[in-house]
Amino acid sequence: MWLYFIYLTCIISNMTTGSIGGNNRLPKMNKILWSPKGKERGDEIFYFKVIENAGGVPFQLLFGQNIGEGQYLKIGEGIHDLLGIQPEDFTEELFHKMILEVHPVSPGIPSDKSEARNKFLNGEIPSYKADILLYANDGNKKWIRDTSLPLYDEESGKVIGAFGILNEISRNSPDDNAKISKGNRSEDSERLKAAFLQNISHEIRTPLNAIVGFSTLLSEQIPATDSRREYLNVIARSSDHLVEIIDDIVEISKIETGTIRINRETVNLNSLLRKVFERYCRIAAEKGIMLVFALMSDQSVSNIITDSYKITQVLRYLVGNAVKFTSKGKVEFGYEFKEGVIEFYVSDTGIGIPEEFRENLFRRFYQAENTATRNYEGTGLGLAISKAYIELLGGQIWYEPRPVKGSIFRFTIPEERASEDIVEILKRERR
Numbered sequence: 001m002w003l004y005f006i007y008l009t010c011i012i013s014n015m016t017t018g019s020i021g022g023n024n025r026l027p028k029m030n031k032i033l034w035s036p037k038g039k040e041r042g043d044e045i046f047y048f049k050v051i052e053n054a055g056g057v058p059f060q061l062l063f064g065q066n067i068g069e070g071q072y073l074k075i076g077e078g079i080h081d082l083l084g085i086q087p088e089d090f091t092e093e094l095f096h097k098m099i100l101e102v103h104p105v106s107p108g109i110p111s112d113k114s115e116a117r118n119k120f121l122n123g124e125i126p127s128y129k130a131d132i133l134l135y136a137n138d139g140n141k142k143w144i145r146d147t148s149l150p151l152y153d154e155e156s157g158k159v160i161g162a163f164g165i166l167n168e169i170s171r172n173s174p175d176d177n178a179k180i181s182k183g184n185r186s187e188d189s190e191r192l193k194a195a196f197l198q199n200i201s202h203e204i205r206t207p208l209n210a211i212v213g214f215s216t217l218l219s220e221q222i223p224a225t226d227s228r229r230e231y232l233n234v235i236a237r238s239s240d241h242l243v244e245i246i247d248d249i250v251e252i253s254k255i256e257t258g259t260i261r262i263n264r265e266t267v268n269l270n271s272l273l274r275k276v277f278e279r280y281c282r283i284a285a286e287k288g289i290m291l292v293f294a295l296m297s298d299q300s301v302s303n304i305i306t307d308s309y310k311i312t313q314v315l316r317y318l319v320g321n322a323v324k325f326t327s328k329g330k331v332e333f334g335y336e337f338k339e340g341v342i343e344f345y346v347s348d349t350g351i352g353i354p355e356e357f358r359e360n361l362f363r364r365f366y367q368a369e370n371t372a373t374r375n376y377e378g379t380g381l382g383l384a385i386s387k388a389y390i391e392l393l394g395g396q397i398w399y400e401p402r403p404v405k406g407s408i409f410r411f412t413i414p415e416e417r418a419s420e421d422i423v424e425i426l427k428r429e430r431r
Contacts, residue, residue, distance in 0.1 A: 048074070048076065051076065051165050052076050052077065052078055055078070055167065055168075056076070056078070056165040056166065056167050057075065057076040057078040057079050057082050057165060057166040057167070058074070058075075058076045058163075058164070058165050059072055059074060059075045059076065059079075059163065059164065059165070059166065060072065060073040060074045060075075060151065060161065060162075060163045061073070061092065061148075061151070061161045061162050061163070062151070062160060062161040063117075063121070063159075063160060063161050063162070064092070067092075067096065067113060067114070067117055068092050068093040068096045069092065069093065070091075070092035070161070071091075071092070072090060072091070072092070073161075075087045075090050076166075078166075079166070082136075082142075082144065082166060082168055083098070083134075083136050083137055083142075084136050084137030084138050085137050098134040098135050098136070098137075099132055099133075099134045100133045100134055100135065100141070101132065101133040102130055102131075102132050102133075103130060103131045103132075103133075104116075104128075104129070104130045105129040105130055105131060105145075105147075106125075106127060106128055106129040106130070106147075108125075109125060109128060109130070116128075120148075120150065120159060120162070121158075121159050122159075123150065123159060125150075126149075126150070127147065127148070127149055128146075128147060128148045128149075128162075129145070129146070129147035130145070130146055130147070131143060131144075131145050131146075131169065132144050132145075132146055142168060143168070143169050143170065144166050144167060144168050144169060145166075145167050145168075145169045146164065146165075146166055146167075147164050147165070148162035148163065148164040149162065149163060149164060150162060151163050200246070204242075204243075204246055205243060205246070208239045208242060208243055211235065211236075211239050212235075212236050212239045212240065215232045215233075215235045215236045215239070216232075216236060218232050219232040219233060219236075248381040248382065248385065249381070251381075251385050252381050252384060252385055252388075255384075255385065255388045260388070260389075260392060262307050262310075262392060262393065263307050263308075263309065264305055264306065264307060265305070265306075265307070265308055266303060266304075266305060267303070267304055267305070267306050267308045267311070268302055268303050269296070269302040269303075269304060269335055269342075270295045270296060270302045272308065272311060272312055272315070273293045273295060273315070273333065273334065273335070274293070274295075275312065276293070276312065276315045276316060276319055276333070277291065277293045279316065279319075280319055280320060280323050280331075283323055284323050284331060287323070287326070287327065288328065289323070289326050289327070289328060289329060289330060289331060290329070290330040290331070291319075291323065291330075291331050291332075292330060292331070292332040292333075293332070293333050293334055294332070294333075294334030294335075295334070296335075301337075303417070304342065304415065304416055304417060305416040305417070306393065306413055306416065307389075307393060310389040310390075310392070310393060311344075311389075311393075311413070313385070313386070313389065314344075314385075314386040314389055314390060314397075314411065315333065315344065315346070317382035317383065317385065317386050318333070318346040318382075318386065318409045319331065319333055319346055320382070321382065321383075322346050322347075322348035322350060322407070322409075323348075325348065325350035325351050325407075326348045326349055326350035326351075326406070327350070327351075328349070329348070329349030329350070329406070330348070330349055331346070331347070331348045331349075331350075332345075332346075332347045332348075333345060333346040333347070337415060338412075340414065340415050341395065341412040341413065341414060341415055342412065342413050342414075342415050343410060343411070343412045344410065344411050344412070344413075345408060345409070345410045346408070346409045346410075347402070347406065347407070347408045348406045348407055348408075349402070349404075349405060349406040350405075350406050350407060351405075351406075352401060352402065352405055352406055352407050353399065353401070353407055355401075358399060358401075361383055361399055362383045362384055362386075362387040362397070363384060386411070390411045390412075390413065393413045393414070394413065394414050395411055395412040395413040395414065396411065396412050397409070397410070397411035397412075398410055398411070
């Protein structure tokens, strides 16, 4: 492809006082700007310095008989930074060998290099602008933008070359643009899906709350020995479980679309663990297993800054799973401070996790027991959500097998004590 270049508007306006592209004699300002004898005029030097100072590479090219046989009368020193070639080594032939793709920007310019060169020589193209993808001298691909104006012979008025500027640009190929467009559509689709799921969650919650509420009222008016009370309890528990499933699906969708945010606040870890304990103590008692949680004796030490909701949810997922998969023995959870982090743990004496399943534990929808007749309910989203939450908070989560039988899940979050100054800052942020 023939050479295309950029030129500053201020230069163009100073030079094009006559007809460009015809055979009319042009003003003297339109003659070759670089003398073959090596003598430069002051305005030429000035404009070259202005262009180079702006990060461009100015040039003057005298065409040869065939494409690639031209000679650069002058090329800016910046060509070395742009393409990795010394000015004295830069030729039109070398430039064409580096070119991979040419995408004309100006209208009415053919993509065929011979046709484009002929039109340029005939004065049919008064200015040319194109984006070019090429291999720089270091082997890396690079996009540059080139725009050229015709260079006329002062005596004959014919086009004998081109002058302009080379600039590096950021541009994607048509394939890249298609990928980006497809990616943007995919992101929009994910955001719409998240919004749809949130709306559905709200619509489902409304009737479910009515079902749970009235079921509870009815059960209070029925004697404990009446079997109908147990039926109502089943309705209430199933409704709660359905709400949890919907919440998990909404949360994983928000995680995928990157709409999850951290809400930093003062949290008392002892109180937080106690609420989790109260949530599962009845279920553990019904199964005949022991549920234990460890607290810090000093209440002031347990006050930290973090996202209370996310930590609570992670502990609910882990403790809930531990109780679910433990038929006898004990489930224990707690926390301790370790070198700038707070490490939480949930330990159980349950069925454990076979080694071949551990690698995929934190994958979405993954379950070690994944058959149609599985014994344990669940969506397989809890651990994936937990991992996303903990990493968002700047921590880590992992699994450890117990020496005999059972499992231990541990996770860390940064230790940030709730000093009076930090608490005051958080209060101001919420106002």
